[in-house]
Every structure is written in structure tokens, then in C-alpha cells.
């Protein structure tokens with residue numbers, strides 16, 4: 001008979017898991033990299049393999065993808081699931097082939113922990129588009145074991161998928177860069193959205209959106225936030241540095257802004273109309289979709305055809321570009337605005353995240369959370 005995840009493992013990891021689509025998280029004991037067909041005395045050697053780094057987790061950001069996953073919004077959650085893919089921690093063990101990191105180094109782990117390394121995408125440093133890419137949680141590792149994320153006290157990850165965390169970046173406010181940061185930086189580079197003086201619209205002012213405002217300003221763009229939350233206006237301008245703020249439910253202001261934007265980054269997590277956003281774009285404007293609503297959106301074709309507009313998408317970034325992004329953030333002083341919580345507060349945080357009530361990313365302080 002198959003053993004439960006709690007029974008399988010010689011070495012315990014402690015984390016918080018959701019067990020069903022209520023999404024409620026609770027304490028969960030498990031291990032990583034258990035190889036079921038090996039005798040138990042060999043487990044230890046296989047946990048931190050020759051190319052692996054073991055990391056004591058210090059901070060983990062709470063991405064809306066974590067919420068989609070615990071609620072099974074996308075229909076492919078396998079429970080129990082331990083979310084978390086914005087992880088900062090300290091190296092506690094290295095395999096014998098590891099040369100990028102040593103014990104005591106501060107490192108980051110993001111959305112992926114594996115890929116095939118041989119396909120065209122992997123060879124172009126685009127592991128994030130590898131058909132065999134392995135997500136940090138809710139996936140299967142090469143050896144068939146489940147991956148569990150950073151709402152836990154320990155990670156084991158192959159060196160290639162671990163990032164050097166720049167000295168200048170704080171661990172707590174820097175953690176969200178590992179998903180939110182690279183998710184914004186990569187498409188801005190790829191779609192050529194970095195030309196100083198151009199006008200960027202940021203749709204949805206949450207974890208991704210507020211970081212998009214900061215990158216936009218760092219690249220010298222004019223930035224307008226397009227939001228459903230009028231209460232976020234003052235902060236968006238005074239604190240985050242946006243140039244202007246549009247409430248999407250205000251028809252007069254939306255109309256006045258028609259045809260003024262060169263690019264829009266859409267980070268909205270729920271189903272929403274695209275016609276107003278396409279209307280805001282100039283001729284040749286680009287609308288880049290990053291949010292992952294649970295149902296397909298309707299795409300009006302007339303504004304695309306008659307304005308030669310483009311709609312694209314993008315999924316996080318490869319390891320090389322993620323390192324480049326972290327170094328860019330260290331140089332330009334870009335971090336997330338965070339609300340630090342303890343693990344025990346995660347269910348309340350998730351409820352608030354569902355209501356777009358976070359300024360602007362929850363980050364879990366693992367070291368100061370109850371450990372059992």
C-alpha cells in the first residue's frame with residue numbers, strides 16, 4: 001500500500017499545505033527527494049545530490065499563483081500542495097559538484113527547480129519555456145517525487161536553478177522579485193518596452209503591478225496605473241512613483257486617456273474586459289498579458305486590426321535573466337513593498353489577497369514562525 005507523504009520520509013521538512021480546494025493551509029510534515037525504491041539507509045545520500053544545494057528558508061513571498069493553486073482555480077492542483085516560489089534563504093549544505101555556492105551564502109529560489117537542459121529553450125537560457133520544466137511546487141521532480149514549495153523550512157534544489165542574492169537586496173522585500181520581479185522584467189526586455197519617454201500602462205496594482213511601476217520608472221517611462229481600486233491612487237503616485245492613475249470604472253477619465261499608451265502590462269488575476277485596455281493603446285501599441293485568470297478572456301479583433309496592435313504573453317524568465325534582473329534591482333534599489341506575516345497568519349493573508357487587499361506583497365517570515 002502506498003505510504004502517505006507524512007510517512008514516506010526519513011528526514012522531516014516542516015511546511016504548510018492545502019489539502020483540498022477550500023485552500024485552507026495547515027501544518028504538514030514531509031521530506032524532499034525521497035526515492036521510494038531505495039533502502040532507507042541510502043535516502044540520506046540521495047536527498048542532497050552531488051549537484052544540489054540545501055537551503056534553510058528565511059522568507060517566502062505570497063504570489064497570487066499560490067492562491068490560484070491552493071484553490072485549484074486552474075484545475076491541475078494535486079493535494080496536498082505546499083505553495084511558495086519567492087524564496088530567500090541560506091545555504092546549509094552543498095553537493096560535491098557545486099561550485100557556485102558555499103555554506104552560509106544567501107540565495108534565491110524562484111518558480112522553477114528543473115528542466116531538461118538539452119532542448120532548444122534550455123540551450124538558449126529559456127528554461128522557463130522548456131517542455132519539461134519543473135515548477136517549484138505542484139509538480140513532479142525527475143525522480144518522480146512531488147515538488148513542494150517555500151512555505152516550508154527547507155528546500156533542496158539543483159545548483160543551476162538557484163540564484164545568487166545580491167548583498168544590496170534585503171531578504172524580505174527582495175524575495176518577491178524571484179517571481180513578481182522577473183515576470184515583469186522579462187517581457188519588458190523581450191517586447192522592447194524600455195524606451196525612455198514611452199508611456200506604460202500597468203493594469204492591476206498588486207504584487208506584479210506595483211513592481212511593474214518601479215521597473216517602468218527605472219527604465220525612464222511615463223507610467224499610468226489602471227486600477228479598480230480608487231483607494232490605491234495616492235500611494236501609487238506618492239510612494240510608488242507612478243505619473244498618473246486611472247480608475248477603470250470611470251468612463252470619462254478612461255475616454256480621455258484613449259490612444260495615449262505605447263504599452264500595457266496586464267497583471268489582473270481575474271476575468272476582465274480587454275476592450276478598454278486595447279482602446280488606451282496608440283497605433284502599434286502592445287498589450288502584454290501576465291495575469292492568469294481561471295477562464296479565457298474575450299479578445300476584440302477590430303481594435304487590433306485597425307490599430308495594428310499586438311497582444312502577447314510571457315511566463316517568468318530563465319535563470320540567466322533572473323540573475324540579471326536581481327542584479328539590476330540591486331543597482332537601482334528596486335524591492336517590493338511588503339507586509340511581513342508569520343506562517344500562522346497565511347489563511348487571513350490569502351483571504352485578503354483574494355480581495356486585492358495587500359500593500360503590495362505578503363512575505364512570510366519563516367524564521368519567526370512557529371516551527372511545529
Ligand SMILES: NC(=O)c1ccc[n+]([C@@H]2O[C@H](COP(=O)([O-])OP(=O)(O)OC[C@H]3O[C@@H](n4cnc5c(N)ncnc54)[C@H](OP(=O)(O)O)[C@@H]3O)[C@@H](O)[C@H]2O)c1
Pocket residue numbers: 062063064065066068179180183203204205206207208209226227228229232267268269270271272289290291292293314315316353356358360
Ligand atoms: N505570467 C507569469 O509568469 C505570472 C507570474 C506570476 C503571477 N502570475 C499571475 O499574475 C496574476 C497577478 O498576480 P499578483 O501576485 O500580482 O496578484 P495580486 O497581488 O492579487 O494583484 C492582482 C491585481 O489585479 C487586480 N484585480 C483583481 N481582481 C480583479 C478583477 N476582478 N477585475 C479587475 N482587476 C482585478 C487588483 O488590482 P487593482 O486593485 O489595482 O484593480 C489586484 O491587486 C495572477 O493571475 C498570477 O497567477 C503570472
Ligand SMILES: [Zn+2]
Pocket residue numbers: 063064065066085111179180
Ligand atoms: Zn508567482
Ligand SMILES: [Zn+2]
Pocket residue numbers: 115116117118119120121122123127130131132133
Ligand atoms: Zn529543456
